[in-house]
Amino acid sequence: MIHLVGSGAYRNNGTFVLGTAEGGLKITMYFVNQLQLDPDYLNEYYFKTMHHEFAHILHQKKPFSTDFNTISGADYVTDAWSDQWSGDADAQQNGFISEYASKEANEDFVELIAVYVTSTAEEWDDIISNAGDGAAIINQKFDIVYNYMINSWGINLDELREVIQRRQSELDTLDLDNL
Secondary structure, three states: OEEEOOOOEEEOOOEEEEEEEEOOOOOEEEHHHHOOHHHHHHHHHHHHHHHHHHHHHHHHOOOOOHHHHHHHOOOOOOOOHHHHHOOOHHHHHHOOOOOOOHHHHHHHHHHHHHHHHHHHHOOOOHHHOOOHHHHHHHHHHHHHHHHHHHHHHOHHHHHHHHHHHHHHHHHHOOOOOOO
């Protein structure tokens, strides 16, 4: 079930919520009144969020290995994630694919999926190469994520990313008036 809300929802730390996933069944997408048909904008505010929330639905149905939780265990910062880092690059150097991934293990897990499938291979490689010491941590977590998706759901993230990237490149050719 997909539930659309026009305005954003806000957290107690001053950030706003783009989406939520509930009970392995329902995804709520916020901020839809701000929709713009710009591929970069859509990727940041909608596509990445949709993949993030759908990944929550998947792990709500079939839990991922608790081995994942131990990799960054004590490094999660809960709601302080928005103040902890000076951007995603800083978080990546500390082993998190994004600032938000440092909130807790479930967010870390799904952010890896969402960032991977919405990034080109070159963008992903740049993230990893610029992550310094954090690259080994990100790669260790991503191995668990990748294997979970294959073994639990039969989803090859490389193939999924290829389809997503192709479809994103076709956005400007879609006739949205005649679907």
